[in-house]
Structure formats: structure tokens, C-alpha cells
Amino acid sequence: MADKSQNKNSRMKNIDPRKLAILLEVVKEAEGKSMDKVLPIIMNANKKMQEESLSFSKDESEYMMELLSKNMSPKDRAQIEMMKKMMSMTRK
Numbered sequence: 737m738a739d740k741s742q743n744k745n746s747r748m749k750n751i752d753p754r755k756l757a758i759l760l761e762v763v764k765e766a767e768g769k770s771m772d773k774v775l776p777i778i779m780n781a782n783k784k785m786q787e788e789s790l791s792f793s794k795d796e797s798e799y800m801m802e803l804l805s806k807n808m809s810p811k812d813r814a815q816i817e818m819m820k821k822m823m824s825m826t827r828k
Contacts, residue, residue, distance in 0.1 A: 748799065755790055763803045771812040774804060 748756060762781045766774045785791055792800065798820070805816040 748796075751796060752790065754788060755785070755792060755796065758784055758790075759792070759796065759800050759803075762800060766804050768807065771808065771815045774812075778804075 748759075751759070758781050762777055766777050769777075801816050801820050805813045808816065
């Protein structure tokens with residue numbers, strides 16, 4: 737079975753360096769914060785992405801949410817799951 741860190745590396749291997757920088761910035765800035773503090777960070781990142789004519793793929797978005805929710809409370813993780821569902825509905 738593949739190691740999780742190996743899976744993470746393969747998931748991010750081909751990402752545009754500009755998108756990777758934004759993703760890592762969001763994760764770093766959101767670390768240890770509750771969902772109500774994380775949402776504005778995500779919204780700012782989205783605005784920055786739009787300004788640079790970039791967008792995250794479904795896999796990149798899922799990976800970011802996975803990273804963001806890693807150390808969150810169960811309540812905040814439930815909110816992340818709800819947001820992921822909403823995001824998937826808007827992409828259909």
C-alpha cells in the first residue's frame with residue numbers, strides 16, 4: 737500500500753507553482769484556526785486566484801480541504817465537509 741506522504745506528493749507533483757504557493761499560503765495561514773477564521777482566508781485566496789486567472793482543479797481543492805481540516809475540531813470538519821459538498825454541486 738502506498739504511503740500517504742507519497743500520495744500527497746504525487747497529487748501535487750504537476751500543480752502550477754503559482755497555485756501551489758497560494759495553496760500552501762492558505763494552509764499555513766489557516767493552521768490552528770477555527771472554521772469561521774478559515775473562511776475569509778479561503779475567500780481571499782479565491783480572489784487572488786481569480787485575479788491571476790487561475791483555478792484549482794477538483795483534486796487540488798479536495799487536497800486543500802483535506803489539509804485544512806486535518807487538525808480541526810469535529811464541528812469544523814463537518815463544516816468543511818458541507819462546504820466540499822456545496823463546491824461539488826456548483827461544478828456539475
